[in-house]
Amino acid sequence: MQETILADLNELIERHIRHGGSLLAVLHAIQDDVGFVPPETVAPLARAMNLSRAEVHGVITYYHHFRTQPAAPVTVQLCRAEACRSMGTEALAQHIEARAGCRFDAGHDGGHRHDAAVGLESVYCLGQCALSPALMINGTLHAKVTPQKFDALLDAAEAALRGAQRAEEPA
Template sequence: MTEPTLSKLDRLLDELIAQYRHLPGATLPVLHAVQDALGHIPPAAVPRIAQALNLSRAEVHGVVSFYHHFRTRPPGARVVQLCRAEACQSMGGKALWEHACQSLGLDEQAGAHGATTADQGVTLQPVYCLGLCACAPAMAIDGQVHGRVQAADFERLLGRPQEAV
């Protein structure tokens, strides 16, 4: 009888789990590694991670759903994170969030936990501190952080035409 072949996802998960399972609290390092490799945590990965780390699926799902950083769907081609913490809010972060949602055609409430444009071009995510409190409001595009961002800066940094403002 032949061995069943493992899917690409299963092979990747086995590899990543093997790298981190020896660490205390291996759940977060494994989840970060999976998201770094795939751009998100596929729901199909949760049972395999849970079994390998001797956790319940609910425990792993709880970690994925608790942290805003983790996504369960593939992100858009660009990932925009807007700081929603107090310092940024007090310096115009709310208006920047509203502008970003309007500019990208996203519902403000749907975007409260992260949303992707219909064309899969941009994923907008709220984050709760990018570490640029003195340069509020802050945003990151594909991991590159920018401070003192206004509506026109948002458009410019995304490479969008100014008339979109």
């Protein structure tokens, strides 16, 4: 991890603690800031909040929301909670795994495809229970998702990723 990022994170931790932020609030702020909670933040967080490293690590690993490595460029977060389950989420999950070429939640940080371009994560309620099954792709919510709809969404997300990668290539 780059020194500057770590220095920024230390500053962020101190700022939140100064304002009485809870461990959860600080973890959310870190993930919002850099996209994940770097393992290097566990020790300074524990020190600053007078907790053990095990306690901080326990909270990070308990909540599915937190990841300890960057998300895949195309990240699919499928709701596995009750309302969506009753509307066929598990069958949809099997379809998604077959289509994406990786598994959900392989390890705490989600399953990534071999080329790491696609990652699958389980989440628990996206607030779309009446329109289930629901999922998010790169933070965009989609409801009443069928296998066909998912295929089209994934195609679009992968096409957008290829376009972005081409745009970054030197001319």
